Amino acid sequence: MAGGSQGSLLFHCRFFLLTILVSSARPLSPLQLMQVEADTTSSGEKATARSPFSIALENLQKQIGYEFKDVGILRRAMTHPSFSEENHRALGVAGVYLIQSAVAVRYLSNDPEISGSDLSSKVVKMSDGSACARDALALGLEKVVRVAPKTNATSAVCGAYRALYGAIALDSGTVDSAVSVFWNNHGGFVSAI
Incomplete structure (x- = not known):
């Protein structure tokens, strides 16, 4: 993917998360939301801890x-x-x-x-x-x-x-x-x- 496409994908992922938060009966706390972002790489893939x-x-x-x-x-x-x-x-x-x-x-x-x-x-x-x-x-x-x-x-x-x-x-x-x-x-x- 080109750099612009990755940025667009990341925007859509964040928009999707925001939509879920707004419509959820029990929204994520700011700390939980930061954890979701920290657990995701810039390409939108799930990051893994390194042993x-x-x-x-x-x-x-x-x-x-x-x-x-x-x-x-x-x-x-x-x-x-x-x-x-x-x-x-x-x-x-x-x-x-x-x-x-x-x-x-x-x-x-x-x-x-x-x-x-x-x-x-x-x-x-x-x-x-x-x-x-x-x-x-x-x-x-x-x-x-x-x-x-x-x-x-x-x-x-x-x-x-x-x-x-x-x-x-x-x-x-x-x-x-x-x-x-x-x-x-x-x-x-x-x-x-």
């Missing part, structure tokens, strides 16, 4: 430099199995393979003569639990992931970290987007591993 989790997801997207088309995928990625049946387990499986493939391809690109055992060792070092937990904590995922009390925090953030990249691949429809975000947030190529 701390929603705010954390918005901040995470800004931090990693990727905006989800379907934030529900990111919600799932940041939900530990201890918290809900709708959780990050499958996305984490995709994410770990994505990370391992990204690392392997990066090392092979840098050194096509690398031995299989050296490559395997480097992949393991960059995708094992300690590397995963370190990278997850660097992103502050411990403040984002939803987890039940008394759950191992390291495994919770590590699973969420891996699931994040699986979620990006699913949301974007391409592994390349997830790999790009991984390297941008991991600090690029680390040759000293």
